[in-house]
Amino acid sequence: MKxxxxxxxxxxxxxxxxxxxxxxxxxxxxLKEAKRREAATATPKSAFPWQIWxxxxxxxxxxxxxYFLWADAPTTRQPIAKAGGQHAPVARHEAKPVxxxxxTPKAQKKIESKPEAAMAQEKASNREPRLATRxxxxxxxxxxxxxxxxxxxxxxxxxxxxxxxxxxVYEESLQ
Amino acid sequence: xxxxxxxxxxxxxxxxxxKDKGFTLLMDRYxxxxxxxxxxxxxxxxxxxxxxxxxxINVYKHLHTFNGxxxxxxxxxxxxxxxxxxxxKERKRFLGSFEEISEKLVDTLHENSTLESDQVLVRLQExxxxxxxxxxxxxxxxxxxxxxxxxxxxxxDSSVSSLKTNYHLASSKVKAFMIKEA
Numbered sequence: 001m002k003x004x005x006x007x008x009x010x011x012x013x014x015x016x017x018x019x020x021x022x023x024x025x026x027x028x029x030x031l032k033e034a035k036r037r038e039a040a041t042a043t044p045k046s047a048f049p050w051q052i053w054x055x056x057x058x059x060x061x062x063x064x065x066x067y068f069l070w071a072d073a074p075t076t077r078q079p080i081a082k083a084g085g086q087h088a089p090v091a092r093h094e095a096k097p098v099x100x101x102x103x104t105p106k107a108q109k110k111i112e113s114k115p116e117a118a119m120a121q122e123k124a125s126n127r128e129p130r131l132a133t134r135x136x137x138x139x140x141x142x143x144x145x146x147x148x149x150x151x152x153x154x155x156x157x158x159x160x161x162x163x164x165x166x167x168x169v170y171e172e173s174l175q
Numbered sequence: 176x177x178x179x180x181x182x183x184x185x186x187x188x189x190x191x192x193x194k195d196k197g198f199t200l201l202m203d204r205y206x207x208x209x210x211x212x213x214x215x216x217x218x219x220x221x222x223x224x225x226x227x228x229x230x231x232i233n234v235y236k237h238l239h240t241f242n243g244x245x246x247x248x249x250x251x252x253x254x255x256x257x258x259x260x261x262x263x264k265e266r267k268r269f270l271g272s273f274e275e276i277s278e279k280l281v282d283t284l285h286e287n288s289t290l291e292s293d294q295v296l297v298r299l300q301e302x303x304x305x306x307x308x309x310x311x312x313x314x315x316x317x318x319x320x321x322x323x324x325x326x327x328x329x330x331x332d333s334s335v336s337s338l339k340t341n342y343h344l345a346s347s348k349v350k351a352f353m354i355k356e357a
């Protein structure tokens with residue numbers, strides 16, 4: 001015949017004492033502790049608290065900013081270094097044609113007294129943009145000598161006349 | 176409060192709305208049996224209280240995995256026994272050997288016994304505490320809890336024939352001790 005476990009069978013005596021009311025209170029205390037632990041494991045603390053994530057994000061932002069600054073640096077500095085070495089204009093396309101300044105009363109008197117100069121002034125006013133444009137189109141490597149060599153005799157004479165009448169216009173033309 | 180059957184308790188426990196009620200019924204039904212099983216192994220009430228709580232907290236956490244292969248009380252005894260063995264393992268690291276642990280338990284037994292305590296019962300407990308671990312487990316489960324060998328084999332993961340041999344050896348040693356100390 002198979003043995004059966006009888007839960008309600010009186011147990012053999014033991015030489016130990018149990019505090020009064022122990023079995024009545026242990027159930028409630030155990031249930032409370034079990035629920036507390038269940039709640040604690042349901043929302044486990046992250047291995048990386050928010051401070052760690054914030055620090056990691058800051059480092060990532062700094063690295064990204066540093067990368068873009070470093071990546072941009074050669075593209076802006078290199079042309080300046082090259083241009084500086086060759087004494088080239090910074091931006092040719094930004095230069096505007098230099099026009100002859102309006103005739104001042106003093107220059108008007110000179111023109112009236114010297115008709116040739118007035119004619120040269122008038123021509124210079126008409127031709128100045130072309131000269132200036134040619135100068136600007138010359139490129140950074142073209143020197144003053146090359147510029148003068150490229151001018152015709154007539155243009156050189158005009159320039160001389162301008163230089164005699166208006167130093168400012170002459171200097172502007174050569175710059 | 177022991178009217179509820181194991182099936183009713185499990186049904187209540189598996190329903191989230193009645194889980195706490197099912198757990199309360201389970202503890203009310205089994206806490207005395209499990210407490211005394213633990214107390215016989217660890218002797219001190221404080222240790223037994225802690226291990227009883229740990230046992231039922233584990234039950235609360237894992238009862239949903241109980242598949243009914245064994246009886247519910249067998250499963251409870253198994254959880255409680257494992258908790259006791261875990262405590263012995265921890266103490267073995269400090270005390271060095273199982274014999275040291277046995278001596279410590281015997282000391283605790285004499286500290287806990289009073290003048291009113293039956294000295295025959297105290298000597299019987301001392302005899303059991305001086306048994307090797309496996310024999311002590313088998314003897315207490317068989318002699319005090321009167322569990323069938325088939326259930327003890329599920330609790331201790333051991334064959335029935337091995338359990339019977341261990342129980343026989345343990346009984347012989349206990350009798351010899353009692354005669355010697357009489």
